[in-house]
Amino acid sequence: MRATALPALLGALLAGHALLSVELASVRGAVAARGELAPPLPVVALKLLSLEYDSLIADLLFSRTLSFHGGQLNRRESINEDTYRIIYRRLDAASALDPYFVDPYYFGQAVLAWGANMPRETNALLDRGRIHRADDWVMPFFMGFNAFYFLRDDAQAAEYLMDASQRPGAAPLLGLLAARLASKGGTTEVAVVFLDQLAARTEDSVTRGQIRQRADALRGIRSLELAVEHYRDAFGEAPRDLRVLVERGVVPSLPVDPYGGTYYLRPDGSVWTTSDLRPVAR
Amino acid sequence: MRNLRAIALITFLEGLRSRVFFGLFLLALTLFSATYVLSYLFPRDVIKVAVDLGLGIVSLVGLVLTLFLGTQLLAKDLERRTIHTVVAKAVSRSEYVVGKFAGLSFIIACAMVILGAFAGLAIWVVDLLTADQYGVMHWQAFVVSLCTMTLMLVLLASVIVFFSSFTSSTFVALGLALVVYLIGQSIEEIRNFLASGAEGIAINPVFEKIVAVAYYVFPNLAAFDFKMHAAHGLPLAASAVVWAIAYGGVYTAVMVVAAAWIFGRREFP
Numbered sequence: 001m002r003a004t005a006l007p008a009l010l011g012a013l014l015a016g017h018a019l020l021s022v023e024l025a026s027v028r029g030a031v032a033a034r035g036e037l038a039p040p041l042p043v044v045a046l047k048l049l050s051l052e053y054d055s056l057i058a059d060l061l062f063s064r065t066l067s068f069h070g071g072q073l074n075r076r077e078s079i080n081e082d083t084y085r086i087i088y089r090r091l092d093a094a095s096a097l098d099p100y101f102v103d104p105y106y107f108g109q110a111v112l113a114w115g116a117n118m119p120r121e122t123n124a125l126l127d128r129g130r131i132h133r134a135d136d137w138v139m140p141f142f143m144g145f146n147a148f149y150f151l152r153d154d155a156q157a158a159e160y161l162m163d164a165s166q167r168p169g170a171a172p173l174l175g176l177l178a179a180r181l182a183s184k185g186g187t188t189e190v191a192v193v194f195l196d197q198l199a200a201r202t203e204d205s206v207t208r209g210q211i212r213q214r215a216d217a218l219r220g221i222r223s224l225e226l227a228v229e230h231y232r233d234a235f236g237e238a239p240r241d242l243r244v245l246v247e248r249g250v251v252p253s254l255p256v257d258p259y260g261g262t263y264y265l266r267p268d269g270s271v272w273t274t275s276d277l278r279p280v281a282r
Numbered sequence: 283m284r285n286l287r288a289i290a291l292i293t294f295l296e297g298l299r300s301r302v303f304f305g306l307f308l309l310a311l312t313l314f315s316a317t318y319v320l321s322y323l324f325p326r327d328v329i330k331v332a333v334d335l336g337l338g339i340v341s342l343v344g345l346v347l348t349l350f351l352g353t354q355l356l357a358k359d360l361e362r363r364t365i366h367t368v369v370a371k372a373v374s375r376s377e378y379v380v381g382k383f384a385g386l387s388f389i390i391a392c393a394m395v396i397l398g399a400f401a402g403l404a405i406w407v408v409d410l411l412t413a414d415q416y417g418v419m420h421w422q423a424f425v426v427s428l429c430t431m432t433l434m435l436v437l438l439a440s441v442i443v444f445f446s447s448f449t450s451s452t453f454v455a456l457g458l459a460l461v462v463y464l465i466g467q468s469i470e471e472i473r474n475f476l477a478s479g480a481e482g483i484a485i486n487p488v489f490e491k492i493v494a495v496a497y498y499v500f501p502n503l504a505a506f507d508f509k510m511h512a513a514h515g516l517p518l519a520a521s522a523v524v525w526a527i528a529y530g531g532v533y534t535a536v537m538v539v540a541a542a543w544i545f546g547r548r549e550f551p
Binding site: 044047048051052053054055056059062063066067098100101102103106107203204 | 323324325326327330331334335338341342464467468471472475503504507509510513514516
């Protein structure tokens with residue numbers, strides 16, 4: 001062995017390592033992109049296996065779910081129903097391990113209720129938060145929103161909102177909202193107030209933007225509903241279509257649907273939009 | 283009494299010199315510095331996660347320290363036959379056992395104070411740099427949780443002393459202590475699960491009996507765990523803490539006295 005042999009070998013190996021690191025990263029990227037989210041173990045098993053670290057295991061379960069979902073969004077990959085089921089089960093497991101942990105509830109509301117169209121499951125998840133986080137008005141508020149908006153169950157929604165309105169720090173509007181829901185009617189107005197409240201409590205700017213957009217579209221509908229009522233009072237008949245409102249000077253112009261649709265009058269006299277409150281492909 | 287103090291002090295200093303002690307502290311420091319980064323991966327419950335991590339690291343490092351240092355400090359005397367020189371001197375065997383336990387408990391207490399201080403510092407930094415909407419820190423519950431955690435480890439140390447009183451192998455003592463830890467952490471959970479009448483699962487009556495007996499034989503270590511209370515600032519019932527302290531004290535005393543008694547009757551090879 002000459003004195004230079006070992007350093008030379010070391011240099012060659014280091015160069016090899018650098019090369020392999022780059023190669024490995026590209027291969028790993030492809031593997032990670034196809035990454036799957038594993039369903040959690042049954043809650044009983046998780047509780048036993050986590051020994052005294054249940055709240056830490058809850059953090060791990062949640063953060064892995066969060067980063068997986070974020071990765072899917074970043075890669076613009078759609079999430080299929082099975083994956084949403086797994087996300088739900090993981091959030092359920094995390095909140096069973098630590099029922100006071102707030103993040104899974106907010107994440108569930110943002111992702112499962114809106115994205116996955118799983119309002120029933122979301123409410124089952126939130127119910128745990130409602131029971132354990134007794135001072136947190138947001139839990140029953142979310143549940144009330146889901147009952148009203150997705151499940152179309154006004155009576156149930158009113159009950160949850162009543163619960164929410166009696167908790168410390170609740171928005172003063174909630175009691176009013178509950179009363180209005182219980183008395184039926186005025187649903188567009190309720191939805192606008194609801195969505196504004198929800199947007200104010202949403203951390204994620206993308207989700208918040210989507211909620212605001214919907215609130216704006218509904219605000220347009222609400223303003224037209226009022227204009228139609230006004231027209232009826234003034235002219236003693238319902239307008240044939242919305243353009244008449246502008247022609248007769250009831251409104252200066254028709255509001256713009258942020259989804260890119262056009263507002264119109266349905267045969268039953270109610271106001272709706274051609275976009276159906278979904279982004280219109282242009 | 284003077285002998286007891288001397289043995290305790292020797293044990294304590296020996297523990298401090300141990301490489302296990304030093305290595306674990308380096309590990310803990312590294313982990314505490316990561317707390318800040320890790321808690322910020324969470325959208326809302328930042329403080330809660332910081333407390334989870336801080337207390338989790340303290341209890342894990344404390345556990346490893348107790349298991350390894352405990353078995354090492356006790357069984358080493360037996361394995362290396364230094365026990366003969368100790369027992370031949372004017373030290374009674376029960377003094378030896380109690381002294382060893384006291385020294386070990388003192389190391390654990392010191393380690394927990396230092397670890398707890400570092401964990402507190404890490405959480406304090408996170409708390410300082412986050413707005414209140416990301417959670418509020420409950421220091422009182424944090425300190426209570428650290429104290430009960432220390433008691434739990436002292437109890438475990440007494441279990442190690444007990445096993446070391448009749449086995450000469452470090453490995454066997456370590457294995458048995460680990461089994462006691464695992465059962466002690468789960469027994470309450472299993473008992474509650476059986477009591478709640480697990481739906482659709484036929485429970486074997488023999489198993490139920492075993493669980494019922496195990497609950498009285500093994501220490502209920504879950505009673506010392508207030509980590510979740512600290513993380514969320516849940517209301518802490520004073521009775522829950524006081525009873526845990528009383529329970530832990532009596533169980534520890536039983537173990538140490540039994541160990542002293544067994545050790546006194548033992549023949550050394």
